[in-house]
Amino acid sequence: MIKKQQHINIIIYITILMMWMGVCALKAQEPARPVIQQVSFPKDTLRITEFGAKGDGQYLNTEAINKAITTISEKGGGVIVVPEGLWLTGPIEMKNNVNLHVQRDAILLFTDDFDTYKLVESNWEGEPAWRNQNPISGKNLENIAITGAGVIDGNGGAWRMVKRDKMTDSQWKKLVASGGVVDEAGKIWYPSESSLRGATTQNAGKGHAGQTAADFMDVKDFLRPNLLVFTSCKRILLEGVTILNSPAWNIHPLMCEDLTVRNLNVRNPWYGQNGDGLDIESCKNVLVENSTFDVGDDAICIKSGRDKSGRDRGMPTENVIIRNNIVYHGHGGFVIGSEMSGGAKNIWVEDCSFLGTDIGLRFKTTRGRGGVVENIFINNINMVGIPGEAILFDMYYGLKGPLPKAGGQGDAVAEIPPVTEETPRFQNFVIRDINVNGAEKGVFFRGLPEMSIKNIMIERVNIVAKKGVELIEASNIVVKDLTLKTAETDPLIHVDNSKNIVFTDLKPGDDIDLLVHVSGAQTEKVVLTGAKIEGVKEISTFSNGASKKALVIK
Template structure:
């Protein structure tokens, strides 16, 4: 129930309320300047790939012709390499300086399913150095490059990817198995070859040590799937208009790049595609992603900066990123940061986006051992519908297996709290505003670490319809302002555990509420509600697991 307050507590509450009302404004005052992304520029000189012997019949392998056209244009000072209408089968394409590879609308660039066309090369996999098959499209240490047009670039990923039995109908599974390949002993996963299966059961396949060569990994070569398009250490990049789809692993992976523009793309992968991410921006600076559509098998638009020690040693955060006016359909997350964010991420804006059917909407994930600081993230005007998991999720236990529950996965709580170190990740300084959600399993979920809470988060002006309401564990300095919340489960509407300095202002529960807030944990303190609509609330509060009634004030 609402308690009578002594004079000194009243003053303290007023201070909390002032802080809560000003929290978003304070962060806004600290908001850095938005990124200025330098653009590409090319001479109008154009060469057709057919001038170099290319044939668009879907049979002839055009690897040499396409690469010779790109090299010739680059050596002449730059220009356009035109891919005209046709079905252009090819092996790996290597971009060069000052080249715009333009794919006409009636053109399909299809990468060969002949694995021998892809050499094993020293590369990068999920934020760490590794040996992989050569990327179908790649470029390193380049400047002023583009892929434009309205055609299709297809990575032929079905030839590479393993497929889980539970992702298929019975008839689809039988057809897949009959096509060739092998099935594991448990009968649960199909692999395209024995080499692919061997890699799946080999620990850390592809991760080499000093002195190793490609020959050391030939027995698992088929397992080492490439990302479809990878640019590394490049400057001034434009990806515009084309459809990029069906990747062996991630679709688009800019790594350590500057001045990247992604505009009007369609990025597609089968919903069941293993590691079928859409766009993974890793350790990049000055990025614009706009007016694009994603429908993929894993995270859609994702921010990364390296994994664990490799990412910390690289020490290159992804920063100065503007993401706006995009639509995401299937995907594990609509907009995602992590989990490989060990180099940090900062100064990122996400605006005017729609997520339709993504597993999670806004997904921020990490775990102990990663390290890295994620901060100064500004998100506004996001619409979500048909979200099977959480609309807004912060999770610092990502990927752990065991007894700690979380949506769709399991994790292990650590009994002994470790000391804070460079391996301790941080999520802090987020402003999330103007959010509309119609249909999610849970509205808001925070789960920080006992040694490092999720800090300084503002959520304001949100309308959420979900099965469950809000769950916040190990968080501090949280402001939730002007939230309309309608849930099927109302016992409780909000659960706060081992968290402190939280202000809920102008909360608007919809319908009958069995229990407004469940407070748990000895560390919970300074949780304040003001302006909450309690007319249809049967019970205001409950306290368990050592939580004190003094931790909660409802004004």
């Protein structure tokens, strides 16, 4: 008996040692933080009024604003001032060495006349597509900025479809009475027949070689633009302004380098379809700080292209610092994916607060994406009132219902596909100093049988949630110093088909019915050491082929 116990102790020691060696190796390999190159402008300043602009909310200022931008760029650059007033405009095209400065009490309001926006070859959710021209855009530019303390309003309500279940009865009646059309089911309002037609057209806007804008005119209204898109630009500053009410995503830097986002106020209605705040796609050297987000979809999101298009582009989002931001409503506070096929690496997220976001830290992908997401360092995040998971890793993004099963009977195990370039990877995350007061679930991992979520360290975490921790298809996971108070305590921790899982210094709440449930024949080397188990009624249960030897508690 003594020898058996000694053998168990040796296994525990070796398992913990190997896990900590892996974590220490990750810490030792943490890359140097990037230095983001900053913009610089000549002192020359022009006001849009010098080019005939009128701030009465009725005069269309598209030509005046674009002429001002072009003029100062051709002179070598400078500042274009949007003074106090309500400035109605169509699409604005930025130029090299221009700072568009929107003063306080100035509102740039984009027109709801869809004919003002031409169809252009663009990008939609990580793939090439035809879309309406972005309200603000720039391509292959250097040294550009949008600054000030004013408001940029995308007039997105004119573009977006709205779901019936996201509105009260009176709101819905008012919306329908305003015009537009409702689908046959009476569940979704569209601003026009063209918009509804696009919603029922498969892959609307995704063209083939040889197609032109004319091929998409029948669904034009459906092809909503993102409000602000910079493509393949270098040295960008977005500072101070309020950017809101986008037709789709608010801010979308694509394949850019040296981007600074500072002191922004980014807003979209909570019900806004695709109403993301900031989507950083295939960018390098990025700083996002001291900004506030309250949006209709993911708030701060890292992307790098979708499926084959993203893999062929082969541009990860890398060298990103995100700090001192506040997120109110959003589908996720900080998000990676699901379009991450080009990969993401070397990202730091720290000193942020999420208040009421659907999910806190949200990492999502699915089979077919490919891409490697690694070297992600998250520190000092506070969350309140999270309706979903505080920390989520999900490699079945978009799945409705239970995991698919092979065959049609019983508990047949789904066929495991081979690992290919289409297999996504989440690995090498360090998550520290997280405080959560209110969530549906504290931590949820759901990896793939062919590719587990791996090499994750979670340390110094305090969570109050309805449910505790669930790890499915995970490996090499260290959870240290977790204080976990849950309303449902059966079980506190569920581990399924996972291996090399170590919990140290676990502090559960009072009156725990079941501490750990282990399931799956593939589960092995689950170790709990230093757990406070005085108030636990039942330590462990096992199911679906899990061996009792898979769990060691010391």
